[in-house]
Amino acid sequence: MIQVMGVTSRSTRPELEQLLRSSHVVSLHCPLTPSTRGLIGPAELELMRKDAILINAARGSVVQREALWAAVQARRLGGVGLDTHWVEPAPRDDPLYSHPAVLALPHLGSISAEVYDRFAEVLAENIVRVREGRELLHRLC
CATH class of the missing domain: 4.10.910 (30s ribosomal protein s13; domain 2)
Structure with missing residues (x-):
């Protein structure tokens, strides 16, 4: 069973949207499957509180990288924690990783x-x- 912030694979889209709107911290812990690839994209990031913290400890591709970068640049999130990346090892020259709102670990958080x-x-x-x-x-x- 996939769980994302209390949302399971059996949850409805409105349940996910309500949790994104109201959560101070959104922490992703799910496998990368066809249904979770790109789960968090521009629309989902737009729903989130401006002071919310997004933590991805699942797989990089659960979050759409370009959408996350746009949200970080626009300061639409309070912060981002990444314990997983789209390419491993994460490229040192990617500006996402040097942004002050982003804390990245080498997929060793646990x-x-x-x-x-x-x-x-x-x-x-x-x-x-x-x-x-x-x-x-x-x-x-």
């Missing part, structure tokens, strides 16, 4: 000692599973 420990546990478990001919944990394809 990395901590606990996360690395869990990665190691899953890796070790999957090695055992492969050797035993069992299904892998968290298989994507």
Whole structure:
């Protein structure tokens, strides 16, 4: 199930629009799928409060880059936090990343000692599973 600011894949467009209008912080945490590609574009950014903060911790293409850049330049947002990018690594010469209203991380916002420990546990478990001919944990394809 996709969740964006309390909106799920089963939500209606009016629900999303109302949340964009009223939210002080919009934080995106969803996979990149055909239905989420470009989810936040010019119309959605225009709905947002002028002091709102947009955080994208999902995938870069969930937000339309040119629309975001236009909104940042026009000061239509209070700030932007990016933990994911349209091209990785993010190009150093992209003016979006040097704008004072934008804080960008190298897609490591969730990395901590606990996360690395869990990665190691899953890796070790999957090695055992492969050797035993069992299904892998968290298989994507």
